[in-house]
Amino acid sequence: MNSDVILILVVATALAFDFTNGFHDTANVVATSISTGAARPQVAIGFAALLNFVGAFISISVAATVAKDVVDAEVITPTIVFAGLIGAIAWNLITWWFGLPSSSSHALIGGVVGSAIAAVGFDAVIAEGLVGKVLIPAVVAPVLAFLVAGVAIAVSYRVVGKQRPGIVSRGYRYGQIVSGGLLALAHGTNDAQKTMGIITLALIANGTLAAESDPPFWVIASAATAIALGTYSGGWRIIKTTGTRIIKMDAAQGFSAQGAGAAVILASTHFGFPLSTTHVINGGVMGSGAAKRLSAVRWGVAGNIVVAWLLTLPAAAAIGALTFGITRIFGTGALGPVLVALMALSLVGVAFARRAQEGAPVEATGA
């Protein structure tokens, strides 16, 4: 009974996390298309939400990595997963409050690793999976997107350089409907799978699923729905982000940036690498800008990404560990997680109310 209550809490919290992930990331997915005039905001957001939903169904490799390759599912309990989720949400909330850069994906993995270490010790962590499938791809992917987008825009300027600007601009705007769609699909498939992986891990930990099981259909469908709803809801608040915050871009640059981001995310997803999709998209946007004019890029954003790399995993891990410790004060039953969930809900409510009072916008921290 106790573990079922905790499991329900984990599923609800994970889906809420997935919703906020979509909410935060709408801007990253659609801003490039909107800023170049390739799509109207309403169309871009609706299209992105739909393709986020579809994307969640096309692969389960990342879900398998999160469920089986980062922590040892045999020693994990639903309370550990719950504490990790709270660690990730708390870190996202803290970074959002103070305007610090973050990555929801790294926060999620960091939170679970931290709570697992606090509960079981370092033996619970699969170092090979954490380093090889999370940390190294986290560094490689944005750099790869930067380089691919840079070369791609150089190639495209070379090919269409002598054509009339009107036809070139119109052509790439049409192209951005496809590249933007692919980016939304890629985002849905990589990010929704992290939630699927976390819920699957909790189901295995609870004994509901056998070890090594893949996510059941209801987990895939609910994660897809949560991220799509989040994407749709988030669009109206955070339109002015990646596309104009990093660099003013033309349609060819937008196409190259989106194409590079989609290619890197889809290829990584195929091999089960859970990425920060925000970092990859930003890498693509900066690459397409740098290839044209280095000074056009706001390099401070790149610095923020590096800070996010360095901070997010350890900080979320520390909060995940602390959260697990707090739940343990109330014993091993459901009381601790229930109280922590209520406390977290209250804090989220207070934070949003304070921000709303101050009139500050809700900005993306990245995923």
Place this chain on the structure above:
Amino acid sequence: MIATIVHTDELLQTVLASVVAGIGVTFLFSLGIWGAGQFAELSRSERPVAATAALAVGAVALVCVGAAIVIGIVVMTHK
């Protein structure tokens, strides 16, 4: 040991696939735009054969873009 942790093979395949898809698709799509632009220019200059050839190059390039996207998604769904 390091090779096992780093997943070198999968990482290299990711890099290769990203480079081929990201740069290749952009190149082909640009070729499609080039074909359309050249077609318009050459038609205005009353050079129908060259205009048709340019249009054909552009059309083939765009078909290749579509094929590349379909292949990519099929590969993704068949693991």
